[in-house]
Amino acid sequence: MEEAAKERIHLCFYPFLSAASKYVEESGITLDNLIRTGAFRYARSRGKERIIEAINDGKVRKQVIISNAQAETELLSYPFARILVSCIGDEHLVRRYALSEAKAAYEKLLASTGSSSDTDIIYEMSEEFGIRVDFLPGEREQVQMPFGDYLRFAANLRDKRWKLVNRGLEKGEVKLRKSEFVRIIQEAMYERIKKDLPLDVPADICEAISGYTEDIKKELEEKRKKFGDAGFGFGFESGSGFLVKDPSCFPPCISYILSNLKEGVNVPHSARFAVTAFLLNVGLTEDEIIEIYKNSPDFDEDRTRYQVGHIAGDKGSVRYTAPSCATMRTYGNCIGNDEVCEKIPHPLSYYKLKLKMKMKMKKEQQGKSSQKEKDEKIL
Numbered sequence: 334m335e336e337a338a339k340e341r342i343h344l345c346f347y348p349f350l351s352a353a354s355k356y357v358e359e360s361g362i363t364l365d366n367l368i369r370t371g372a373f374r375y376a377r378s379r380g381k382e383r384i385i386e387a388i389n390d391g392k393v394r395k396q397v398i399i400s401n402a403q404a405e406t407e408l409l410s411y412p413f414a415r416i417l418v419s420c421i422g423d424e425h426l427v428r429r430y431a432l433s434e435a436k437a438a439y440e441k442l443l444a445s446t447g448s449s450s451d452t453d454i455i456y457e458m459s460e461e462f463g464i465r466v467d468f469l470p471g472e473r474e475q476v477q478m479p480f481g482d483y484l485r486f487a488a489n490l491r492d493k494r495w496k497l498v499n500r501g502l503e504k505g506e507v508k509l510r511k512s513e514f515v516r517i518i519q520e521a522m523y524e525r526i527k528k529d530l531p532l533d534v535p536a537d538i539c540e541a542i543s544g545y546t547e548d549i550k551k552e553l554e555e556k557r558k559k560f561g562d563a564g565f566g567f568g569f570e571s572g573s574g575f576l577v578k579d580p581s582c583f584p585p586c587i588s589y590i591l592s593n594l595k596e597g598v599n600v601p602h603s604a605r606f607a608v609t610a611f612l613l614n615v616g617l618t619e620d621e622i623i624e625i626y627k628n629s630p631d632f633d634e635d636r637t638r639y640q641v642g643h644i645a646g647d648k649g650s651v652r653y654t655a656p657s658c659a660t661m662r663t664y665g666n667c668i669g670n671d672e673v674c675e676k677i678p679h680p681l682s683y684y685k686l687k688l689k690m691k692m693k694m695k696k697e698q699q700g701k702s703s704q705k706e707k708d709e710k711i712l
């Protein structure tokens with residue numbers, strides 16, 4: 334395969350690289366061409382598909398590229414997807430989309446680092462993101478990077494293994510396994526993809542592509558309906574007509590943690606534990622809880638599944654209950670307390686009390702309406 338074609342295929346897997354932007358710039362394709370001409374309709378459809386995959390799967394699928402035309406479509410679909418998310422202007426979607434692109438690129442990169450040219454790609458990515466990296470002498474699996482760069486990119490990784498105290502630090506260099514370094518690169522990719530989003534797209538352009546944005550908004554709406562605003566599934570009713578898992582009755586501390594998770598903000602371990610234990614106690618399934626964590630920048634499905642399962646008491650371990658208000662306060666997780674909080678010692682008691690209050694209010698309202706109906710019949 335000619336070099337230019339190989340390069341195009343490489344860039345379509347990492348369309349956020351500076352070389353990819355340069356390629357698009359030098360191709361002579363204008364924004365007007367991209368959004369309006371029939372020649373680029375596949376790139377536009379694929380751009381929309383990238384976002385829909387991000388909404389539904391939390392990851393943009395990497396295509397199998399078999400032709401030059403397909404590589405170009407894939408490459409051009411990336412700037413179009415950025416225009417689409419910008420026109421929609423939903424902060425949550427921007428984060429989810431950026432994270433989904435970064436995850437897909439991470440997986441591709443991780444797979445590539447098993448090949449013979451793996452050191453080249455590691456150096457290419459490091460150079461792109463301004464990180465100095467060195468393979469340790471005689472080692473193919475261990476690298477080291479400057480402590481400053483490590484801190485910058487590992488700041489959002491919450492797992493203990495990323496803490497500096499748990500890593501070998503020598504002469505200002507942090508040692509990592511190659512695969513861990515690729516995870517650090519994922520952080521750099523996420524930063525790059527998210528940078529400048531949402532773009533300031535003129536209204537007439539957003540108007541011209543409204544057919545695509547409307548489809549995406551519908552998909553987003555569906556997802557929200559299914560998983561609720563706090564980002565998870567609920568919806569079956571108890572005999573009393575109330576949602577058994579009713580997020581509107583959650584205590585402020587839990588709603589706060591959920592909204593951070595939904596926004597892709599990194600949440601401390603103690604808060605993750607609290608929210609997971611709480612949700613298990615009110616009846617969410619492990620899968621529903623894992624879905625909530627999908628927006629986290631350091632989401633790793635296997636690890637999350639293991640941790641949620643552990644809190645749930647799978648495989649014979651003890652099932653944990655949610656921490657009390659006193660413990661929540663100790664860890665700085667008691668946020669937004671209100672007048673109901675004054676009456677309870679535990680977030681689960683808050684939930685039960687709030688449900689009762691809601692049920693009482695609903696009965697009173699039903700009583701008032703039936704009285705009104707009777708009065709109307711009499712009149």
Ligand code: SF4
Binds near residue numbers: 658661667669670671
């Ligand atoms: S008082 Fe308890 S229920 Fe209320 S916000 Fe604090 S921890 Fe949550």
